[in-house]
Amino acid sequence: MFAVVCLVLMAGYPVAFSLAGTALAFALGGMAFGVFDAGFLGATPNRLYGLMTNETLIAVPLFIFMGCMLQQSKIAENLLESMAELFKGLRGGLGVSVALVGMLLAASTGIVGATVVTMGLISLPTMLKRGYSPSLATGTICATGTLGQIIPPSIALVLLGDVMSSAYQQAQRMQGIFSPDTVSVGDLFVGALIPGLILVLLYIIYVVAVAFIKPSAAPAHGSLEGDEQRREVRLWHDLTPPLILIVAVLGSILAGIATPTEAAGVGALGATILAGLRRQLGIRVLRDVCQQTTRVTCMVFLILIGAAIFSLVFRGYGGDDLIHGLFEGMPGGVVGAMIVVMVVIFLLGFILDFIEITFVVVPIVAPVLLKMGLDPVWLGIMIALNLQTSFLTPPFGFSLFYLRGVAPPEIRTSQIYRGVIPFIIIQLFMLVLLSFWPELATGLPDYLYG
Structure with missing residues (x-):
């Protein structure tokens, strides 16, 4: 089934229809030969109804709306110019500014495509004009754009949280435990939060190191304005709106005041108010934002439906029992199983999007790994970090496509590919750090929620 899906995707068919079509073809073929129980297909309506009525997934269109509205309000453009002024005179200062602004955009929007395109349009021409190496400039922009995958509020974490919650309950049922506990x-x-901030720090360290080892690749830049006081006022003026929005969204979740879905509503309203205060809100803007939100939301949910049908048929053929048996008998126990899963997810990231991997692969492997005793939060963050690399790995890394679409013609695709390799290595190094120190992911939730 996996092989056929990959072949159909390579042929250029849409992901959602590839998943559902392959599953239905295997189910019908199995019923014709009497090797597949039609009762599994009979569970499809209930499964799909459960997806459509899942309150957690309401956060998806709300966070998408928030990101699209912030993109229209031109917050990123003003913020990047002000941040660049803050690091003037520092080797690699503009690259550091791009990393920090990417972090703030990730914490404000959670949408990779919007961040990469916005940063590519705004910062890439400036970095090239000031003498930055094309590979370093494009790699920094692509990598910082993917921070929206791991820094909350991340749509990937919303989708992964829903899948991990189901996997956690399934793992408990495997052990004969019937508990209402879930992974939220x-x-x-x-x-x-902590792994995401460490990743930003590693990006900055790399950019500064390159600037000092090879100054011509990331030269220092001078000030764009002469008035120091005016620059400070402008910085705070541009920095305050996204910080307020981040505090409103993440602060309400951390304080236990709001669920992620409710916080997404706060973020959507806050982004609309910010656009209005900046006089960027009008009928045309509102129409465009709603159309973008509807388009992306429909894509996500259609893939979700296709993945749900695929997983049902996969289970109908006993695929989950097969995976369970393989993991149980694998050399190295839970460590060996975890390494295999991480390697498979990383390799699948070369050809599949994070949504397909989240809805097809994770529901199959996560229950078995959780049953073997892994912490669900740590496992979820490890998978999220691994999925983040799928945006950078050729040939189908979406960040590469996003930047290629807005990069100047003189930037070669090979330069973009070379530029992201060091950042892929940094992300893999972060996975190693997290595997040796799980407390980086579990410490803060344990401290806040026990």
Whole structure:
């Protein structure tokens, strides 16, 4: 089934229809030969109804709306110019500014495509004009754009939280435990904060190191304005709106005041108010934002439906029992099983999007790993970090496509590919750090929620 899905995707068919079509073809073929129980297909309506009425997933269109509205309000453009002024005179200062602004955009929007395109349009011409190496400039922009995958509020964490919650309950049932405990999206949000900030720090260290080892690749730049006081006022003026929005969204979750879904509503309203205060809100803008939100939301949920049908048929053929048996008998026990899963997810990231991996692969492997005793929050953050690399790995890394679409013609695709390799290595190094120190992901949730 996996092989056929990959072949159909390579042929250029849409992901959602590839998943559902392959599953239905295997189910019908199995019923014709009497090797597949039609009762599994009979569970499809209930499964899909459960997806459509899942309150957690309401956060998806709300966070998408928030990100699209912030993109229209031009917050990123003003913020980058002000942040660049703050690091003037420092080798690699503009690259550091891009990393920090990417972090703030990730914490404000949670949408990778919007961040990469915005940063590519705004910062790439400036970095090239000031003498930055094309590979370093494009790699920094692509990598910082993917921070929206791991820094909350991340749509990937919302989707992964819902899948991990189901996997956790399934793992408990495997052990004969019937408990209402679940893994919430809020747990993953809190657990991702420290790893996400460490990843930003590693990006900055790399950019500064390159600037000092090879000054011509990331030269220092001078000030764009002469008035120091005016620059400080402008910085705070541009920095305050996204910080207020971040505090409103993440602060309400961390304080236990709001669920992630309710916080998404706060973020959507806050982004609309910010756009209005900046006089960027009008009928045309509102229409465009609603159309973008509807388009992306429909794509996500259609893939979710296709993945649900695929997983049902996979279970109908006993695939989950097969995976369970393989993991149980694997050399190295839970460590060996975890390494295999991480390697498989990383390799699948070369050809599949994070949504397909989240809805197809994670529901199959996560229950078995959780049953073997892994912490659900730590496992969720490890998978999220691994999925983040799928945006950078050629040939189908979406960040590479996003930047290629807005990069100047003189930037070669090979330069973009070379630029992201060091950042892929940094992300893999972060996975190693987290595997040796799980407390980086579990410490803050344990401290806040016990």
